[in-house]
Amino acid sequence: MSDTPVTFDEIDRRILNALQTDASQNNSELAQNVHVSAPTCLRRVKHLTQSGVIERQVAIVAPHLVGARLTAIVEITLDVQAAERMAEFEQVVASEAAVLQCYRVSPGPDFVLIVQVADMPAYHALAHRLFTSLANVRNVKSYFSTFRSKFETRIAV
Template sequence: MSGIYLDDLDLRILGVLQADASVSNLELAAQVHASPPTCLRRVRRLKDVGVIQRQIAIIDQAKIGPTLIAIIEVSLDRQTTEDFAAFEAYICAEPAVTQCYRVSPGPDFVVVADVKDMPEYDELARRLFKASSNIRNVRTFFSTHRAKFEANAPVRAVIDKSQ
């Protein structure tokens, strides 16, 4: 596995930013026990090398309107590298799709979509899955309760073997 080297300070910075990316550089420095200029340099580096892809706000969907979370298993007829890439590009272009994973074993993909209600899901499914000639099977589950949702991932040191 290749990657960049992340030391303990990088890991602490990532931990704080995953919990709250809106902290100021001064707050970040205080929380990770480093100087503000050091934190600023480290965060810029983490962004430049792609460890930090983007900063987002996680909203409480229930507070802005009803939502229906669809967890969709998709199996393709043809399963070449090109077919997988084409499906990923196709499905990820849909604004209602919030997550897409290639999985194994079982279906080829698990897709998560946020829609307003069943009629909106029906329209989405008709548009995305009935129009594609390479979809063999679609099976959808609907969330009845979300017990946990986190955007933060475990962070661990990775050494770049190319250096």
């Protein structure tokens, strides 16, 4: 897979929009919903997957129903921003299940993390594991969600 944007037509757009709404559709249902034949649909989905446009298909779980009631948005600033030190930090947070997303950002902090945990004691334990025990973390600023007014996974295509 490359980072070169993939060109696609209206059929591909309809397939992508339909899958972003409901990826549990079987090929026949998807083909019917986007108004193409089942073989055409299957070929198009396979191409979109192989080209990397479709990264993966997942189920989106309601966090509060599985015990993850606290969402934190965490800004991290490192002492040393050398490429290898930033990669080390990314490797550490990648292994932590509670870290749902990790972004290198600029300007401001070096990273922004989206974290989902059960409660404040769980966040405290995570913060100790990831931030206070790592020598290269200079500053941590955490924001705790009090209400989620929008959550969307769709990308406009």
